[in-house]
Amino acid sequence: MSEITRVTPGxxxxxxxxxxxxxxxxxxxxxxSDCGIKDQARNMLEKVDALLKEVGSDRNHVLSVIVYLRDMKDFAGFNSVWDTWFEEGHAPARACVETRLARPELLCEVSVTAAVIAK
Structure with a gap:
């Protein structure tokens, strides 16, 4: 039976x-969180990159993403950053929903599932 590994459990x-x-x-x-959707998206995806590296993966091995936007009016702005984040042919399965986020100044959040490629 495989073990579950928890990274920085709280x-x-x-x-x-x-x-x-x-x-x-x-x-x-x-x-x-004091800027617009494009800057928030870039910063958030940089954090995803760092966490993917920490778990032994990278953006080319992302399997699925759920994107949460505070307001769908930011959909095009978010996608303008998102569309440059993946190499061609490596886009994951994705859903995008509008929802209230934990703090009103947050415009986006992502939930990511990825294949681990290194230990």
Missing amino acids: VRMSKATIFNGVAYLCGQVPDN
Whole structure:
């Protein structure tokens, strides 16, 4: 039976959980919440890159993403950043929903599942 690995476990959640070669990242939000959607998206995806590296993966091995936007009016702006983040042919399965986020200044959040490629 495979073991579950928890990366930086806390009381409420872990930064990531790995099981059977798949990493499930906790929701990632931007650190720079005092700017527009494009800058928030770039910052958030940089954080995803760092966490993917920490779990032994990278953006080319992302399997699935759920994008949460505070307002669908930011859909095009978010996608203008998103569309440059993946190499051609490596876009994951994706859903995008409008929802209220944890803090009103946050415009986006992502939940990422990725294949682990290195230990």
